[in-house]
Amino acid sequence: MIGICSYAGYVPRYRLNRMNIVAAMGWLNPAILMNAAGEKAVANCDEDAITMAVSAGMRCLNSFNPADVDALYFATTTAPFKERQNANIVAGALATRENIRTADFSGSVKSGTAALLSALEHVGAGSGHKALACAADCRLGKVGSVQEMVFGDSGAAILVGDKDVIAKYVGSFSTAYDFVDHFRGANSKYDRQWEERWIRDLGYDRLIPEAIAGICKKYDLELSAISKIIYPCYYGGARKKINRDLGLDYNQVQDDLMMDAGDSGSAHPLLMLARALEDAAPGDKLLLVSYGNGCDAILFEVTEAIADFADRKRISDSLKNNQEFDNFYKYLAWRDMLPVELGMRGEEERLTRWSLVWRNRKAILSLQGSRCLECGTQQYPPQRICINPDCGAIDRMEDVVLSGKGGNIVSFTSDMLAATLNPPAIYGNIDFAGGGRLMMDFTDCTFEDLKVGMPVHFSFRVKYFDNKRDDTFYFWKAIPAGEAIENA
Amino acid sequence: MPSGIKNKVAILGMGCSVFGERWEDDSSDLLLEAFLECLEDAGLEKKDIQAAWIGNHIDEVSIGKGGCYLANSLHLPYIPVTRVENFCASGTEAFRGACYAVASGAYDIVLAAGVEKLKDIGYGGLPDSPIFGQLARLINPNATAPGMFAQLATAYEKRHNIPMEKIKKAITHISWKSHQNGAKNPKAHLRKEISESQICDSPFVAYPLGLFDCCGVSDGSAMAIVTTPEIAAKLKPGQNRVTVKALQISVSSGEESMYNQWDGSGLVTTRHAAKKAYEEAGIKNPREEIDMIEVHDCFSITEMVTMEDLMISPAGQAPDDILNGFYDLNGQVACQPDGGLKCFGHPIGASGLRMLYEMYNQLLQRWPEDRLVKEPKIGLTHNLGGVPSQNVCSICIVGLE
Numbered sequence: 001m002i003g004i005c006s007y008a009g010y011v012p013r014y015r016l017n018r019m020n021i022v023a024a025m026g027w028l029n030p031a032i033l034m035n036a037a038g039e040k041a042v043a044n045c046d047e048d049a050i051t052m053a054v055s056a057g058m059r060c061l062n063s064f065n066p067a068d069v070d071a072l073y074f075a076t077t078t079a080p081f082k083e084r085q086n087a088n089i090v091a092g093a094l095a096t097r098e099n100i101r102t103a104d105f106s107g108s109v110k111s112g113t114a115a116l117l118s119a120l121e122h123v124g125a126g127s128g129h130k131a132l133a134c135a136a137d138c139r140l141g142k143v144g145s146v147q148e149m150v151f152g153d154s155g156a157a158i159l160v161g162d163k164d165v166i167a168k169y170v171g172s173f174s175t176a177y178d179f180v181d182h183f184r185g186a187n188s189k190y191d192r193q194w195e196e197r198w199i200r201d202l203g204y205d206r207l208i209p210e211a212i213a214g215i216c217k218k219y220d221l222e223l224s225a226i227s228k229i230i231y232p233c234y235y236g237g238a239r240k241k242i243n244r245d246l247g248l249d250y251n252q253v254q255d256d257l258m259m260d261a262g263d264s265g266s267a268h269p270l271l272m273l274a275r276a277l278e279d280a281a282p283g284d285k286l287l288l289v290s291y292g293n294g295c296d297a298i299l300f301e302v303t304e305a306i307a308d309f310a311d312r313k314r315i316s317d318s319l320k321n322n323q324e325f326d327n328f329y330k331y332l333a334w335r336d337m338l339p340v341e342l343g344m345r346g347e348e349e350r351l352t353r354w355s356l357v358w359r360n361r362k363a364i365l366s367l368q369g370s371r372c373l374e375c376g377t378q379q380y381p382p383q384r385i386c387i388n389p390d391c392g393a394i395d396r397m398e399d400v401v402l403s404g405k406g407g408n409i410v411s412f413t414s415d416m417l418a419a420t421l422n423p424p425a426i427y428g429n430i431d432f433a434g435g436g437r438l439m440m441d442f443t444d445c446t447f448e449d450l451k452v453g454m455p456v457h458f459s460f461r462v463k464y465f466d467n468k469r470d471d472t473f474y475f476w477k478a479i480p481a482g483e484a485i486e487n488a
Numbered sequence: 489m490p491s492g493i494k495n496k497v498a499i500l501g502m503g504c505s506v507f508g509e510r511w512e513d514d515s516s517d518l519l520l521e522a523f524l525e526c527l528e529d530a531g532l533e534k535k536d537i538q539a540a541w542i543g544n545h546i547d548e549v550s551i552g553k554g555g556c557y558l559a560n561s562l563h564l565p566y567i568p569v570t571r572v573e574n575f576c577a578s579g580t581e582a583f584r585g586a587c588y589a590v591a592s593g594a595y596d597i598v599l600a601a602g603v604e605k606l607k608d609i610g611y612g613g614l615p616d617s618p619i620f621g622q623l624a625r626l627i628n629p630n631a632t633a634p635g636m637f638a639q640l641a642t643a644y645e646k647r648h649n650i651p652m653e654k655i656k657k658a659i660t661h662i663s664w665k666s667h668q669n670g671a672k673n674p675k676a677h678l679r680k681e682i683s684e685s686q687i688c689d690s691p692f693v694a695y696p697l698g699l700f701d702c703c704g705v706s707d708g709s710a711m712a713i714v715t716t717p718e719i720a721a722k723l724k725p726g727q728n729r730v731t732v733k734a735l736q737i738s739v740s741s742g743e744e745s746m747y748n749q750w751d752g753s754g755l756v757t758t759r760h761a762a763k764k765a766y767e768e769a770g771i772k773n774p775r776e777e778i779d780m781i782e783v784h785d786c787f788s789i790t791e792m793v794t795m796e797d798l799m800i801s802p803a804g805q806a807p808d809d810i811l812n813g814f815y816d817l818n819g820q821v822a823c824q825p826d827g828g829l830k831c832f833g834h835p836i837g838a839s840g841l842r843m844l845y846e847m848y849n850q851l852l853q854r855w856p857e858d859r860l861v862k863e864p865k866i867g868l869t870h871n872l873g874g875v876p877s878q879n880v881c882s883i884c885i886v887g888l889e
Contacts, residue, residue, distance in 0.1 A: 344611040356622050364626060379746055381627065387746045411643040411752040415635030415694040417613055424694075427629035428639060429877060431748050439636075439745065439877060441629040447695060452646040463626065475627055 003165035007274040008059035009315035014325035015039035025144035035149035038259030043153035045334040046461040049076040052136035052155030060157035070128025071101035073115035075135035092365030110292035112266040137265030152262020156270035167300040173215035176294040211295035227284035230254040346419035350466035370397035378435030414447035492768035498720035501530025507708035507833035516561035518709035538595040543582035543602040544837035550605040575873020577882035579840030603709040604835030636875035638694040643752030658807035659788035670827020677833030706833025710841035734768035734885040757881035758797035779864035782843035784872040843869035
């Protein structure tokens with residue numbers, strides 16, 4: 001049986017109440033008040049599509065061995081790199097093997113389901129036993145636009161495989177149209193769209209029902225047999241009309257997370273699917289439909305195995321870990337939509353030396369350290385001479401991935417001098433669980449959250465952006481685990 | 489066990505420029521200012537100098553690499569000149585090179601210089617640079633010096649279970665005392681007495697350090713001319729002489745930053761260097777035998793933990809000693825009689841030699857009454873370069889022959 005083995009969503013911690021945007025920009029475009037309900041998720045200034053995909057992927061793989069993943073597909077329309085395989089950075093951070101299939105899926109917010117279908121077909125074709133589809137987006141609308149109101153930042157990950165399947169893959173139906181309701185040129189930062197009435201009436205309202213009809217016909221299904229229909233559509237009116245026209249019961253339609261997170265582009269269908277899986281029961285039929293220059297409709301049937309699937313609230317948890325973000329200027333600065341003065345300290349040279357990074361890629365991407373075969377001391381970064389002063393064995397090391405281990409705070413501070421878009425810079429010494437130590441940045445917390453001895457977990461983040469060379473460098477940061485554990 | 493260099497090297501003369509924001513002066517001007525004083529004190533001419541060492545840390549904003557800048561600035565006539573860099577211990581490293589040159593018999597009269605021109609950086613504090621190499625730049629935080637040293641406080645609080653309020657009180661007294669001493673010193677960068685409440689209530693730079701817990705970033709130069717005690721006796725007959733009693737350096741092995749034993753509440757290197765220096769100098773009880781110290785108070789918290797790392801204050805007792813005035817100018821062990829890094833200023837490459845300049849002149853009782861330590865026999869200087877988890881510590885003990 002081919003199907004879903006695991007799922008997770010990642011909604012970043014900060015949530016901007018949309019009324020903040022109205023308060024700041026309503027003078028320019030009063031119509032944005034129509035979309036002012038709820039909150040949108042805002043990626044931290046050290047997050048992007050890659051890091052959010054990694055965060056979702058880590059949660060998705062938490063009871064699996066990353067070395068068992070045979071393919072990793074990453075979908076986004078906001079890839080940090082046009083050329084440099086973004087999926088390989090995600091794979092590195094998740095500490096997969098290096099002899100795997102990877103690909104980036106892009107060009108449309110339908111790319112998330114395209115990645116998922118390719119993962120399913122990779123396993124279905126017998127090319128591998130497990131494939132991970134990750135998606136994340138961090139899309140921008142111009143300041144004061146409708147897109148700015150509705151877009152939110154999030155990531156999602158679906159692990160598919162050929163055994164221990166919690167939702168069986170039944171089949172799919174796809175359409176592809178050069179329907180240009182919105183687009184972003186190769187050199188543009190912001191989404192641009194055509195008239196909303198046209199998008200609503202000829203876009204969502206025609207293409208989504210068509211895809212649903214198509215898959216039902218292909219697999220000889222009655223719509224009433226579907227337990228949950230999962231589709232994104234950020235026009236509330238169009239959504240109601242689609243539901244009404246199809247005769248769907250309220251309970252049959254998956255909530256679109258617009259009130260809690262916003263439309264996360266490529267990730268959104270997978271995020272909604274993951275949310276539906278939280279509540280699904282054996283025998284449920286889940287119909288996922290994506291929308292973006294056409295549609296992918298994918299049908300799943302939930303299996304008995306879901307009853308044994310632990311720790312299912314993998315989107316709700318992330319939604320609960322939230323903090324109000326009430327500073328619209330800060331949002332603009334974080335998304336590089338406002339030139340801000342970081343001082344000369346913020347102009348330090350950020351050239352990344354790629355040959356050095358290559359040699360140390362596992363230490364950097366996978367947070368891989370070493371463990372001494374003689375005395376068992378775990379250490380980071382990987383050492384050739386054991387750091388234990390009573391041992392000192394040379395070249396007697398095995399690899400050990402530390403990213404999932406967590407650790408404890410040894411010392412910490414909050415630094416107003418360091419140049420950062422999220423001052424104060426908070427960092428401190430961390431002891432890894434099982435041994436080893438590293439001075440690390442903290443993120444997604446305030447100084448008041450921290451205490452010596454407190455447990456932390458690690459999150460893959462943007463370390464710096466080299467704006468002279470349009471080059472993002474990633475590394476791991478620490479997050480106090482206290483709150484996350486309480487929320488879980 | 490090596491015999492060390494105790495009483496094998498004498499200081500013949502010293503010089504120190506005014507420290508501060510020397511907007512109108514180049515590194516060469518600062519060097520010349522210290523050099524003229526140093527030559528005059530030694531009673532020598534430039535041609536008498538046989539070799540030179542120059543300590544400088546942030547070469548990229550000042551003198552560049554190699555020994556050429558010093559030789560070119562002072563037009564030293566084709567003698568060996570070596571630039572040394574070992575973080576904030578660079579000045580003491582230059583002195584160490586000069587002392588070893590004399591003690592080995594390779595040269596008779598040697599110059600040790602230090603200079604730093606920091607006020608061409610363009611912003612406050614020290615510039616960010618990959619001081620621990622390129623991999624470290626990629627995996628360590630974009631940290632600043634105050635942030636790294638501030639962590640001594642959270643770790644010290646945890647280790648000794650001493651409330652942060654008391655630590656803050658003690659480090660406030662440290663800065664207050666340095667301002668008291670610095671205000672009397674015509675060469676100091678910051679020459680203003682300030683109240684403890686001004687210090688304590690200053691805005692946080694890095695918790696729990698406020699603005700007045702951080703030392704000045706200054707331009708300056710200091711230097712020494714060293715020789716053998718025999719030559720010094722000939723050149724300056726019948727005068728008191730200052731000789732080197734111990735000179736030790738300890739560098740982090742990586743254990744503090746990578747192994748799990750160090751608790752972050754003090755400096756491992758300072759303990760190693762102090763132990764070796766006391767052995768070399770023959771000091772058994774530092775609390776009783778040392779009369780005055782100039783320590784690396786880059787931040788007030790560094791000075792506080794250093795009192796214990798030098799084994800002058802017992803573990804957990806530094807805050808009490810500090811608050812009881814033990815380290816005040818008229819206390820049992822005067823600490824920072826010249827104002828320290830805090831107020832005299834911290835031109836990195838010059839700082840170690842500036843500390844020696846203070847010890848040397850105090851030993852010779854050359855200062856006016858209001859900043860004089862009464863008849864000291866032994867003085868200690870201490871530099872700490874890098875960050876608490878990875879650093880270089882130098883300790884020099886000097887005394888009357």
